[in-house]
Amino acid sequence: MSAPEDAARVPFDGMVRTRVDPALPSEGYRLTVGADGVEIVGGDEAGVFWGRQTLRQLLGPDAFRRAGSATGELPQVVVEDAPRFRWRGFMLDVARHFTPKSGVLRYIDLIAAHKLNVLHLHLTDDQGWRVEIKRYPRLTEVGSSRRRTKLGHGRPERWDERPHGGFFTQDDLREIVAYAAERHITVVPEIDLPGHMQAAIAAYPELGNTDVIDTAALEVKTDWGVNPHVLNAEEATLRFLEGVLEEVLDIFPSRFVHVGGDECPKDEWKASPSAQARIRELGVGDEDGLQSWIIRHFDRWLAERGRRLVGWDEILEGGLAEGATVMSWRGRDGGVTAAEAGHDVVMCPMQEVYLDHRQSDHPDEPVPFGWIETLRDVYAFDPVPPKLAGTGHAARVLGAQANMWTEQTENQQRIDYMVFPRLAAFAEAVWSPSEGRDYDDFERRMRAEHYARLDAMGVDYRRPDGPLPYQQRPGILGRPYTSPKYGES
Structure with a gap:
């Protein structure tokens, strides 16, 4: 301003x-x-x-x-x-690398200063379980620590051999929720299922597909990528997850509860006699139908408790649960399909607002991953896909969020570098009307005013001319994408 x-x-x-x-x-x-x-x-x-x-x-x-x-x-x-959208969100992945309570409170202040009103906490994943569940103490006793961490991508592999861990107590999370509420920010928790659950299976092996693999031999995952080890679909596992979610609901008053639903390979279910018997018992046809049945179960379970399920766009596969809200991350198509089917949508396409993706093709860009998403690119983002613009379905777009995954960001400085200044561009994109937005004017205001504000708040942002020497990570290979972005040819 x-x-x-x-x-x-x-x-x-x-x-x-x-x-x-x-x-x-x-x-x-x-x-x-x-x-x-x-x-x-x-x-x-x-x-x-x-x-x-x-x-x-x-x-x-x-x-x-x-x-x-x-x-x-x-x-x-x-x-x-007044804001254009009612969901103006930022997702922080605290599972891959743990951000302690003080860091989360700091980010609440940062997003409040940018008039964002949703903090989505990715609390669980293969590489770590970060929320205390009192009835299942091994989730944090075992699942919150891994013995080492993969550095970068490619060959030769490099490892940080130090153990990594940490978790939030329930009182920590209640403090985070209260602190955010004072700043008119809603904290949306995510418990990812039925995939991305190796940390939970390492703690409670009976949750996995024990008739296919030796789940007792699994440890908290130390590297990255889509993981084949997923939950089984037995009634006992559903009761376990309901027990987890009961405690989550007691901590988080948010109407929306995120259950993930993404990147769930079906190979173990295909090989599992128990999973195949379950598919026949439920009459859901195939493995996609089984995943859809699990999501539908929790959609109903949450609705009975006055909450709404939100999940990544894979929850469209096999049929979408009646009350589900879709986070469209693999592009815009999932959001279009969901909105046209009468479902609410939060747009977060990875090609446009994934802040773990590289910011330039600068040779010193640290651990370059994904597509190039410059400050200008993020500023140009419009949450309403062109296919929905001007139609009655556009109102189904609740808004958007920028996502920060932390595989390669091991501390606050590294997160700051990837998030800022692009989050400032995103904040303007979701608050202001799309008409009349002028990137050159935005960049002028950044240089004249906003970089100084970020300095005052102690943000270790990426400078306009590239990384400072200490922000570089020489020798740690990234995985830059060379395929076209969504909509490019």
Whole structure:
């Protein structure tokens, strides 16, 4: 946010008059700076809060320091604003590399400053289980630590031989949820199933396909990629997962609960006499039908408790559960299919808003992975796919989120480098109308104002000219994608 250069300036003593006016849009606000002081009117309390973020922007970079000044001079302006989408999200993967509570609280402050309102926590995966479940203590006793970690991709393989681990207690997570709520951010938990569950199987081998492999020999996964070891579909396993989710629901009040549903290879089910018998018993036809049945089960289970299931777009395979919301990550097509079928959609295509993907073809880009997604590319992102634009189905797009997977980001500095400044571009893309957005103006504002704000907040972002020497990772090979992006030829 910037003010006209010729706007008259008035002193600000830190006092702000606030009120709620339901005539304004939800999360919308009107900020008035005049000779008689500052007033923020919000359509609701969230709108008042977002108005305060704009006031911080007008005050200058020091207002973003934890001990920064809340006084100074302000331009006389009237700002009326409201978000385009109600789901403006950021996903942080705390499973592959654990981010401790202090780091998550810090990211809540960062996304709040950018007017994002959803934090999606990817809490479980093959490489680590990060949420305390009291009735199943081995999930964290065993599943939260791995003995070593793969570095990069390719040959020769390189390893960090240090054990890696960590998890959140339930009290930690309640603190995170409360801290986010004070900033009008909803925390959406993800417990990924029936794939991406090797950490859980390592802790409780009976959850795996014991008639196909020796699940007792499995350890928490130490490398990356799609994993063949998935849950079985027995009733006892469903009861186990319901027990996990009961405790998750007690921690997280979010209406939406993410159950993953992605990258579930069917090879073990195809080879398993128990899985084949289960398919016949349920009458679901094949392995895709079995996965769909599991997702439908938890869709109903969550609905009975007043919650809504959300999952990655693979949950479309075999038929979509009635109340499910789809996160479209493999491109835009899953979101289009789901919206046209009457399902809500959150757009997060990996070709456009996966922040673990490389930011340039700069030779010093650290551990280059995926497609090039520049600051300009992210700024150009529009959550409404062209096939839905102008149709009645467009309203099914709740919004979008940017996803940060952490296979190659082992600490806060590395996450900062990949996330910023691209998350600032994403935030503007999901808040502002698509018409009239001007990248050159955005880049000017970044250089004139916003990089200084990121500096004040202590963000170790990627500089416009490329990585600084300490941000590089020489010798650790990446896996850059050379195939065309979605929609390119």
